[in-house]
Amino acid sequence: MSTRDSILHPFVDWTWCVDNWGRFVFVDTRWYLDGSSGKDAYDAGHIPDAVYVDMDESLSGPGSKEAGRNPLPDAEVFAQGIREAGISDSDTVIAYDDAGGVIAARLVWMLRSTGRSAAILDGGIASYPGELATEAPQRLEGDVSAQSWPSTLLADISDASSGQYKVVDARNRDRFEGHQDPIDPRPGHIPGAVNVPCRENLDSSGRLLPEVQLRENFARAGIISAEDIIAYCGSGVTACHNLLVLEQLGVGKGRLFVGGWSQYGHATDRPVETT
Numbered sequence: 001m002s003t004r005d006s007i008l009h010p011f012v013d014w015t016w017c018v019d020n021w022g023r024f025v026f027v028d029t030r031w032y033l034d035g036s037s038g039k040d041a042y043d044a045g046h047i048p049d050a051v052y053v054d055m056d057e058s059l060s061g062p063g064s065k066e067a068g069r070n071p072l073p074d075a076e077v078f079a080q081g082i083r084e085a086g087i088s089d090s091d092t093v094i095a096y097d098d099a100g101g102v103i104a105a106r107l108v109w110m111l112r113s114t115g116r117s118a119a120i121l122d123g124g125i126a127s128y129p130g131e132l133a134t135e136a137p138q139r140l141e142g143d144v145s146a147q148s149w150p151s152t153l154l155a156d157i158s159d160a161s162s163g164q165y166k167v168v169d170a171r172n173r174d175r176f177e178g179h180q181d182p183i184d185p186r187p188g189h190i191p192g193a194v195n196v197p198c199r200e201n202l203d204s205s206g207r208l209l210p211e212v213q214l215r216e217n218f219a220r221a222g223i224i225s226a227e228d229i230i231a232y233c234g235s236g237v238t239a240c241h242n243l244l245v246l247e248q249l250g251v252g253k254g255r256l257f258v259g260g261w262s263q264y265g266h267a268t269d270r271p272v273e274t275t
Contacts, residue, residue: 010108010244011101011208012094012119014127024092026050027085028125029059029104031097033183033234045132047096047125051085051139055237058082059106065266068259069235070106075146078110086139089116096121100206102198102238109240109256114147120244123207155230155255157263160190161270166223167193168254170233170242171261178274183234184265188272190232194221198233198241214245229254235262 017024028050030038042052053059058081060070072078087093093111095104101120111118121127160167169176169189176195178188189195196218203209209217215224223229226246233239236258243254264270 009248010112010119011122011248013122014129017094017121024094025087026121027087027093027095027104027107028052029055029095029097029107030099030125031055031103031237041098043134043136045134047128048130048133049137050096050133051087051137053081053085053095053107055103055106058085059110063235063262066263068263070237070258070262072110072149072236072258075148079144079146082144083142086137086142087144088142089144091117091142093118094121095119096124096127098125098206100124100199100202101208102241105198105240105244106237109244112244113150113153123205126206153253153255155257157257157259157267157270159255160230160232160257160264163192165228165230165255167230167232167257168221168223168239168242169193169195169261170198170231170239171195172197172199175234175261176275178272181261181265184261186265186268186272188274189261190264191271191273193232193273194223196221196223196242198238198245201241201245208245208248211249214249218246218249224251226252226254230257231255232257232260232264235260 026047028042028046030041061073063069095107097103104120108118108120167190175181176189181187231239231242231254
């Protein structure tokens with residue numbers, strides 16, 4: 001069985017990596033909402049042979065009030081960013097961060113949604129048991145095709161506010177409930193949405209909770225299947241983690257509202273709910 005065939009789930013652990021060493025590419029995706037440099041963090045220490053892919057340059061398009069903070073990039077922009085990192089369509093990608101995978105989830109979702117082989121390293125950089133590297137690997141430019149984002153896995157602001165779907169907000173509870181929002185213009189959430197904070201998918205070490213606990217987290221919000229699910233967060237990054245966890249649980253693939261609250265919050269003609 002090939003490495004590509006063996007990645008059936010969107011999360012792998014360090015044991016899987018050891019067993020498949022040399023048959024995949026590590027990608028460091030560290031990125032910080034406060035503007036700190038993920039590239040600086042990578043340069044200071046990363047898993048050996050990992051390459052770096054920048055959220056703002058390769059995994060997002062230009063932000064705006066109309067599109068949200070981190071819209072999906074043009075397909076060619078994404079493809080070129082992956083090529084420059086030395087990755088090809090035929091490669092298996094294992095992405096990591098230092099945030100329990102909630103940032104790495106964006107790249108993994110983008111790759112898997114376009115038919116590539118990718119997974120999150122459960123536990124992130126902290127799960128690596130050895131000494132971190134500071135030298136970037138030398139890789140030839142990869143061969144990546146530009147593929148359109150699949151409409152079947154995406155939702156827009158009208159879908160998310162239609163009341164026809166189960167809408168799941170991945171943000172922390174205080175932002176969902178409207179107690180505070182230091183980032184976006186209005187506090188609260190899309191009316192009718194339920195809250196499954198993506199960081200509550202993780203234990204204190206940043207690893208996924210046991211399957212039974214993950215199922216309970218979603219069941220408390222009334223979710224037992226990803227069918228008719230629309231996931232959002234602030235800007236379409238951490239919502240990918242909820243979608244990948246649902247896929248990991250084997251309950252299907254939901255849709256991503258990429259614009260998220262950073263788009264909806266600016267649409268002042270649309271109602272807001274707080275709890």
